[in-house]
Amino acid sequence: MKNILFMLSEWGYWGEELVGPLEACDAAGYKVTFITPNGKYPTALSVSCAPGYIDPPLGRSVTSEEMGAKTMKVIDSGRLENPKSLADWFPLRAYPSSPTYLRDMEAYYETIDKIVAEELVNYDALVIVGGSGALVDLANNTRLHELILGFVKLNKPIAAECYGVSCLAFARDFREKKSLIWGKHVTGHPIDYDYLDGTGFEGPHAIDGSNKGFGDGYINFGAPFYPLEFILRDAVGPDGAFIGNVGHATSVIVDYPFITSRSTASSMECGRLLVEVLEKGLTRYGF
Template identity: 60%
Template sequence: MSKRILVVLSEYGYWGEELVGPLEAFDARGYRTTFMTPTGKRAHALPPSLDSEYVDPPLGRSVTTRDMARKARAVDDSDRLDNPLSLADLIPERPYDSALNHLRELEEYHRRLASATDELVSDFDALVIVGGSGPIVDLANNERLHEVVLAFVAADKPVLSECYGVATLAFARDWESRRSLLWGKHVTGHPKEYDYKDGTGFLGVEFNMGPPPYPLEYILRDATGPDGAFHGNVGKETSVIVDFPFITARSTPDSSLSGELLVKVLEEDLRRYGW
């Protein structure tokens, strides 16, 4: 029976290659892929990720080949991303502590949450969080997505996260302990050297944020704690870390490798890579 992969995309823009890279690895193995967004809106690629002439400011060169731009545009223009699952419809929202009948509402929340996450985890073999700037807006601090991540980890199923999507893993925490799931783990992600100084943009928002609102490297260094580590691998062409159940990818050039390594995690029981 073929593997089933749940792929989460931002509604504020994903980076084309960071979807295409893993998707090609999954398609080659005959995996079935289902897409999900925060509210069920169709996701779209960030325009610079479809432009092979776009020069990435921190790297001083294009990071998208003509072939990859063509592939990413083909996926973005197809009907493959139509009608995604909605996190908001599937996963309940935790009530505020100020709710009038908080205890009863919290009990009902936990009942609904257990039912929803049990179904998702039983339906899929792995979770993928695609990167780009969009995840900064609607994935990193999305409590519904945090609950999905927690459920996959509790079920000992792998979670692949790319670029700014890795922040979701740092913020997905048990409500009681508040300790990051990445505590003691080895990860990679967008290092300071790769951060824009200006021009961080999102789909559907007429606003230039300037630099990213947070330095992901610093968040990951703190989240992994004294017994884990952040690996930027600056100066190396690729950076993908496997520390099961997590597969983390630094940025665009790591997309294909991250997908290939998830396949190895699923089929060859790979548990460690890159550190």
């Protein structure tokens, strides 16, 4: 039985972007393990559970009755309770200002290498679920970058959706500092789809009194603070390509080991292609 690791933000994921690959993995008989940055319960963005919600850039509903119900079914199932904690699993890289920096980094890489060799080998693929929350606690999460690097080292597939693709742009060997997707073909949330206002975040940090959020459970950040398309275009370099497929209903690109998915409507296709990668050895699709 294949074991798939699903990474979710604690600041709000998009329901369909969980449901699409999750349904595909369930249908294939895979075991699924959920993980969040600090082991907190992941919160679905409210609009991704609200059928009829009109997406401003697209001018149409992006949450169907069926998908809203499926998102609520996953939530009500209790499957997302007690997710694995990335912070408890992977160490935090030392600051260069540490008086013991060299020894700290030796210990750091020794720990990372051991996790990859002894624990990460038990997983067959990584899925990074999209939604605006990924911009907050996934994109520049160095622990997640090491997790992604581990899957690449083991030559195992990584599927990333929507704003979750930002993690691939920023993940890089700290010694070389070159993006892992340099020279690759990827898709992701294009500038055409970005909100001018209303990019929202929800989750435990916003309501638990920890002062890590703003206290009302919903935070409007206006426009996205990362223009993902521009970041991806730079990250792939001159020999790679960002393929937005704007005007097409869906956009999923497979350039092994990466499976990248543009946005909500591509989630079911992303799940289907992940299974094809795992079962049929698919390495190239969509370009």
